[in-house]
Amino acid sequence: MDEIRAIKKILATVLDPEVPVLSVVDLGIIHRIAPLGDSYEVDVMPTYSGCPALDEIELNIKSILEDNGYPFIKINRVIDPPWSSDLITEEGRLKLKKYGIAPPVGHSADKVALYGDQRIIPCPQCESTNTRLVSSFGSTACKALFQCQDCKEPFDYFKCH
Amino acid sequence: MSKSIAYRYTLQIADNSLILGHRLTELCGHCADTEIDLAISNIALDLLGQSRMLFQYAASLSGSTEDEIAMLRSEGEYVNCLLVEQQNEDFSQVIVRQYLFDTYYTLFLKALSQSSSSDELRAFANKTIKENAYHVRFSRAWLMRLGDGTQESHDKTQASLDFLKPYIQELFIPSQVDTAAIADGVGVDMSKYVDQFHTTLQADFAEATLSWEAPKYHVSGGKDGRHSEHMGFILSELQYMQRAYPNSEW
Numbered sequence: 001m002d003e004i005r006a007i008k009k010i011l012a013t014v015l016d017p018e019v020p021v022l023s024v025v026d027l028g029i030i031h032r033i034a035p036l037g038d039s040y041e042v043d044v045m046p047t048y049s050g051c052p053a054l055d056e057i058e059l060n061i062k063s064i065l066e067d068n069g070y071p072f073i074k075i076n077r078v079i080d081p082p083w084s085s086d087l088i089t090e091e092g093r094l095k096l097k098k099y100g101i102a103p104p105v106g107h108s109a110d111k112v113a114l115y116g117d118q119r120i121i122p123c124p125q126c127e128s129t130n131t132r133l134v135s136s137f138g139s140t141a142c143k144a145l146f147q148c149q150d151c152k153e154p155f156d157y158f159k160c161h
Numbered sequence: 162m163s164k165s166i167a168y169r170y171t172l173q174i175a176d177n178s179l180i181l182g183h184r185l186t187e188l189c190g191h192c193a194d195t196e197i198d199l200a201i202s203n204i205a206l207d208l209l210g211q212s213r214m215l216f217q218y219a220a221s222l223s224g225s226t227e228d229e230i231a232m233l234r235s236e237g238e239y240v241n242c243l244l245v246e247q248q249n250e251d252f253s254q255v256i257v258r259q260y261l262f263d264t265y266y267t268l269f270l271k272a273l274s275q276s277s278s279s280d281e282l283r284a285f286a287n288k289t290i291k292e293n294a295y296h297v298r299f300s301r302a303w304l305m306r307l308g309d310g311t312q313e314s315h316d317k318t319q320a321s322l323d324f325l326k327p328y329i330q331e332l333f334i335p336s337q338v339d340t341a342a343i344a345d346g347v348g349v350d351m352s353k354y355v356d357q358f359h360t361t362l363q364a365d366f367a368e369a370t371l372s373w374e375a376p377k378y379h380v381s382g383g384k385d386g387r388h389s390e391h392m393g394f395i396l397s398e399l400q401y402m403q404r405a406y407p408n409s410e411w
C-alpha cells in the first residue's frame with residue numbers, strides 16, 4: 001500500500017498538457033492504482049471522448065513511472081464510471097483559479113450545468129459575478145469562453161461536466 | 162451475447178460518429194465566425210473520439226485493429242445512415258443535419274444506456290450522453306436563430322429541412338443487423354421512439370417557425386452498406402493517410 005501511495009505521489013507530477021498547472025491527480029482522472037503481478041496497473045479515465053491529450057498523458061504516466069523504478073506499469077483506459085468535473089480536487093480548483101481559469105461551478109448531476117447557461121461564473125481575476133458567456137465551446141473540449149463585464153478580461157471556464 | 166452481432170451493431174454506431182465527425186472537420190477554418198468554428202470543431206472532435214472508443218471495442222470483438230476497421234474498409238462495408246454523409250451545402254444544411262442527428266442520438270443513447278446487454282456499449286452511452294447534450298444545445302439554438310431569423314435564413318433552413326427529411330426514417334427502422342442485435346439483447350429498438358422524436362421535432366419547428374409536412378418518400382440503405390454518391394468522396398479523403406502510409410496508427 002505504501003507503494004501505491006508512492007506511485008500516486010509520482011503521478012501528482014504528471015501535468016495535463018492542455019491545462020499545464022493541473023496534474024492528473026488534481027484532474028481526478030486516476031481512477032485506480034492496483035498491484036498486477038510483479039508490477040502495478042493504473043486505470044485512467046478520459047475527460048472527453050475526443051480529448052487529444054489523452055494519448056500523451058498516458059505516455060507521460062508510463063515514462064515518468066519508468067524513470068522512477070516502475071518499468072512494467074499497465075495502463076487501462078476506463079469509461080465506466082464516466083469521468084466528471086466533480087472529481088477535480090479542491091487543490092486542483094485553487095490551481096485553476098490561480099492560473100486564470102474559472103473552476104467548474106456546481107455538480108455535474110445538476111441538469112442546469114449541462115443544459116442551461118444560467119450559472120453565474122465568477123471572474124477568476126477580480127471575482128466579479130458580472131460575467132457573460134461568449135462561447136460554450138472554447139479552446140479545448142473541457143472549456144467554455146467567458147468575459148468579465150467589469151474588468152473586461154476574457155477568461156476560460158472549466159466546464160461543469 | 163453473440164460477438165459477431167455485437168461487432169456489426171457497434172460498427173453502425175461508430176460509422177455514424179466517424180462520418181458525421183469527418184463532415185464537420187471539413188468546415189474547420191471555414192465557418193462564419195470564430196465561435197461557430199470552435200463549436201463545430203469541438204463537436205467533430207467529440208464525434209471522432211466517440212467513434213474511436215467504439216472501433217477499439219469492435220477491434221476487441223473481431224481480433225483486428227481500430228485503424229483497420231476505421232480506415233481500411235471498402236465503401237459497401239461502412240454502415241452509417243445516409244443522413245450523416247449528406248453534404249455541407251450551406252450552414253443551414255449543416256445545422257439541420259446536426260439537429261436531426263443530435264435529437265435522434267439523445268433518444269438512442271438513453272435507450273442504449275438503459276437496456277443494452279453489452280457492458281461496453283452501456284458505458285459508452287453513459288459517457289457520451291453528456292457530450293451529446295452540448296451538441297443538441299448548439300444545433301437546436303442555431304435551428305431557432307436561422308428558422309426564426311431573416312427571411313433568407315428562414316427560407317434556406319426550410320429548404321434544408323425539406324431536403325433532409327427523407328433521410329430521417331432510416332434512423333429508426335431496424336436494419337437486418339439492428340433486428341439481430343435487438344433479438345440478441347445488445348441492440349435497442351428505435352422504432353419505439355418515432356413518436357417521441359416527432360413530438361420533439363414539432364415543438365422545435367413551431368418555435369423556429371419552420372413548417373413540416375411528412376416526406377413523400379424515404380431514402381435508406383446506408384445501414385446495409387448502400388450509400389449515396391457522396392460516400393466515395395468522403396472515403397477518398399478519410400482513408401488517404403492510411404492508404405498512402407500503410408499501418409500508420411491513430
Ligand SMILES: [Zn+2]
Pocket residue numbers: 123124125126127128148149150151152153
Ligand atoms: Zn473580472
